[in-house]
Amino acid sequence: MIKDRIMDFADVPGTILLRPHGFDSEDGGGDYDFLEVGGDQLGLRIEESLGKPLVKITRTYVHQRYYEWGQIDVLPSLEWNGFRYADAEAVMASAIVGPEGFRRARLGHDGVISWLTSLLWGGFYKEKYDGIITSAAHDDSECFYESLEWALGVGWADEMMAWAQRGEARKSAKHVKSIRMALKWKQFRRSGGDTICSVARHWWCEARHHLKPQLPMLAFVGPDGSGKSSVIAGVADKLSKMGLQQKFLHWRPYGVQGREDLGQPVSNPHADLPRGWLSSTVKLGVLFWDWWLASLTVLKHARAKTSLVISDRYYNDMLVDPIRYRYGAGLGLARRVFKRFPQPELVFVLVGDPEIILPRKREIPMDILSQQLVLYRNLERRLGDRGRLINVNDSLEDVIEDVFSHLKAYLRGEKKELFKADMSRHLRVAQFVPHYPSVEGISAYCRGLSKEMNLISPGSCPVITLRTELKNLSGDEELLHYPHNSRNPMSLPKDLIRDLENNVHQLDGVVFHGAYHPKVGMLRRHLTRIGIPFIFVPHDPYVPELTQHHALRKWAFWHVFEKRTIRNAVAVQLLAGEHERPLRELGFDIPTEVIPNGCELETISEIPDQVRIPGTGDRVRIQFIGRMDRNHKGLDLLVEAFGQFVREGSFNEVDLILTGNDWEDREELENLSLKLGLKDRVFFTGPRPEHSLVIHSEADVVILPSRFDGFGLCIVEAMLAARPVLVSRRAGVSSHVDDAGGGWLFEPTVEGIKDGLIQACLARLEWPAMGEANRHYVVNNLTWKQAAQKTLDMYRRHF
Secondary structure (H helix, E strand, O other): OHHHHHHHHHHOOOOEEEEOHHHHOOOOOEEEEEEOOOOHHHHHHHHHHHOOOOEEEEOOOOEEEEEOOEEEEEEOOOEEOOEEOOOHHHHHHOOEEOOOOOEEOOHHHHHHHHHHHHHHHHOOOOHHHHHHHHHHHHHOHHHHHHHHHHHHOHHHHHHHHHHHHOOOHHHHHHHHHHHHHHHHHHHHHHHHHHHHHHHHHHHHHHHHHHHOOOOOEEEEEOOOOOOHHHHHHHHHHHHHHHOOEEEEEEOEOOOOOOOOOOOOOOOOOOOOOOOOHHHHHHHHHHHHHHHHHHHHHHHHHHHHOOEEEEEEOOOOHHHHOOOOOOOOOOHHHHHHHHOOOOOOOEEEEEEOOHHHHHHHOOOOOHHHHHHHHHHHHHHHHHHHHHEEEEEOOOOHHHHHHHHHHHHHHHHOOOOOOOOOOOOOOOOOEEEEOOOOOOOOHHHHHHHHHHHHHHHHOOOOOOEEEOOOOOOOOOOOOOEEEOOOOOOOOOOOOHHHHHHHHOOOOOOOEEEEEOOOOHHHHHHHHHHHHHOOOEEEEOOOOOOHHHHOOOHHHHHHHHHHHHHHHHHHOOEEEEOOHHHHHHHHHOOOOOOEEEOOOOEOHHHHHHOOOOOOOOOOOOOEEEEEEOOEOHHHHOHHHHHHHHHHHHHHOOOOOEEEEEEOOEOOOHHHHHHHHHHOOOOOOEEEOOOOOOOHHHHHHOOOEEEEOOOOEOOOHHHHHHHHOOOOEEEEOOEOOHHHHHHHOOEEEEOOOHHHHHHHHHHHHHOHHHHHHHHHHHHHHHHHHOEHHHHHHHHHHHHHHHO
């Protein structure tokens, strides 16, 4: 028990037990006051025996240690504001051994110390000390009088001695000011220089505590029914047991005087209409003044002493529920103003399942409650290290313990623990793909991912698109359609921004797709302002080659938008592990997640019954599928390498077919092939209407010569079509090709591609077996079902 461990301090030399209140409690907790001149030796012994306290406050007159079970105060001297009101050395010299085995102050000293401590520090008289003061005045009158005379002089010693002997010590409460003045004059006359130094040390120490209080301000927010009041009461009980006081607020401080009633229960928080823009803006100003005035005065003073400030709701609650506070101006304005308010050290955000919270307090409809819960989670993320997300689905006792454990960790100086994700919680995360659907990799990625995620968790993966015409839809995706036709690449639909601000779609987060995308850069700014978290999937590694095309434009975009998109994301999703290094080399320490692309197994049915077996035709078809982008896809390297391959080898039966949309470079690539004399060996088909697996099935080998590539979904599809593949080592899919054993890897250079072509053609007889190995690998490792489950788990960790 604590009591037994406290007893071990009895053998510390030069120590006196002043207040043994803790020995009166059954569990040994409570309040123990010791006197030790200097206070250092006993302090070390306490921490060796009981461990580091949750809170330690060192003042000139007391060293306070607060544990979960109670507090221990070690007084290095007996003083008030630097003025000594008892001779600690004399008290120590005449101490006696008490019933607990501790050395105790003799009765006369104990009576004066008990009397003057509350009188000087609190300005009041403690009735509970009547007995000890009267006994000291009668049974140890000489010591009692000498102690009063030492502190206050003969005049006040005579007066107070008479009060004490008549049992009228309470009369002293009417003369606190005069008694304090007598103490000051007595100490100045005894030792003016020492007293001045002592007073200066005291006030310098107090100034430091006021400039940087050790005790935090706590705020609790959450929807009606989340149990804020009950949780606060439970936490307050635990703090009181520690010996820490609390100062309570509700929503705002109400100036220096505060407010006696902390607000009445609200039965209909949305009954009143919002104020107008002007009056709402004025209210913001009043709120700003109110918080700063109180924060710099009464709240800071309370925290500098022994009080935690606890606010039931606070100003940021208005960002979640502006109607409750009748706020009618823009939330962006409020958000910017609130950044300049005094900030609580900890904000506990109470959330849970709406089905559990609503029956506790049916004040708002289920749909509004669900929307508020999403916004509260977003608020907690925006608070960063100050926010703590608390799950109120559990019992009240467990919730209180959870809050208190976070508070204890903060007081110990520990970093914020990651919120333990509920891996069964339903999430709704939108993919932002403005050009969806289109015939390129990102659309294919989102189509496959959305379909499988919605099968696992219905409604979990909608796609936000801005296209005016929707073609080639699979029918399996959920679209949030905001048709927008503007020549301005940075423009976004106003109704999209409005719906995101109001969280109409009840989104837990958004996923951005594509590096250097203007609309991603613009929407990122809005989400950061609104407080909706996002994950960024660049789809390409940040290698130097990425900026070679439109270099100046990308340089400007990087500094204005791109790096902020990366920095403000809750995580960056990479398609291959090797893409992390370029990101780190740019100085980012953001969390990363690696989840590769997948493929839709059911698309195998698109392959014709009579399909080409690789390597069995009269002519060999080397197939590329993708956009005609010479810089990114390395198509200029491919054409030059194929020219050398034709000239230097004996592979006259090999043709190169390039299929896909033009990306400004087709004409230049065609001219290059003509210049190299490859008119009858290199064919540009443009985009084809057939499914990509049909096109892959017509090929013998599929090639991806990219200078850099996020993944290479076309290669996964080729592997599913049982084709051997030739892949650049700079493509994210290259490690999977290596693991599958169904292809060749090369450096994206003319020489590297040429050597790869030669190696592939020399192994022509192995192509069928290699194709089957590729299909087997994809079926077992690279399906959208597997990718969707990994992605959903990732979203639950970060959203």
